[in-house]
Amino acid sequence: MSAELHKQFIPYEPKKGEEYMNPDQLAHFRKILEVWKAELSQDIDRTVHTMQDEATLFADPNDRASQESDMALELRNRDRERKLIKKIDETIGKIEAGDYGYCEGCGVEIGLKRLEARPTATLCIDCKTLDELREKQVAK
Numbered sequence: 001m002s003a004e005l006h007k008q009f010i011p012y013e014p015k016k017g018e019e020y021m022n023p024d025q026l027a028h029f030r031k032i033l034e035v036w037k038a039e040l041s042q043d044i045d046r047t048v049h050t051m052q053d054e055a056t057l058f059a060d061p062n063d064r065a066s067q068e069s070d071m072a073l074e075l076r077n078r079d080r081e082r083k084l085i086k087k088i089d090e091t092i093g094k095i096e097a098g099d100y101g102y103c104e105g106c107g108v109e110i111g112l113k114r115l116e117a118r119p120t121a122t123l124c125i126d127c128k129t130l131d132e133l134r135e136k137q138v139a140k
Contacts, residue, residue: 009031009032009035011112012116014112020109021100026101029101030092033088033095037085044085088119088120091120103127105131106126109124110122110124110125
């Protein structure tokens with residue numbers, strides 16, 4: 001999550017005896033996700049307009065290659081952001097369904113601090129660690 005987004009939101013401070021994923025917590029995370037999605041959408045729109053405005057045919061092959069390389073990198077970044085928007089939408093759906101904040105692997109609470117750092121997290125830290133270890137073993 002972008003550093004700018006972290007600066008916009010004060011981390012949620014649970015009250016003593018407060019139930020996990022109560023309406024206040026869900027509203028807090030929903031707001032974070034909606035603002036994040038809006039920022040990503042604006043970035044994508046800005047990129048499209050910039051690419052249309054800067055579409056210049058350079059006579060020099062080196063300039064043309066440089067521009068194509070820059071555009072390819074920008075498109076890869078925007079594709080990642082598009083996928084992240086899809087994940088944000090799925091996460092908002094989990095909030096609406098009442099499934100947000102619980103690990104898909106074992107069902108335990110993911111935890112407020114982890115969700116503050118990564119609002120789209122679907123695994124608790126233990127399951128994520130095991131997942132990454134499995135991934136390393138398979139990759140070798």
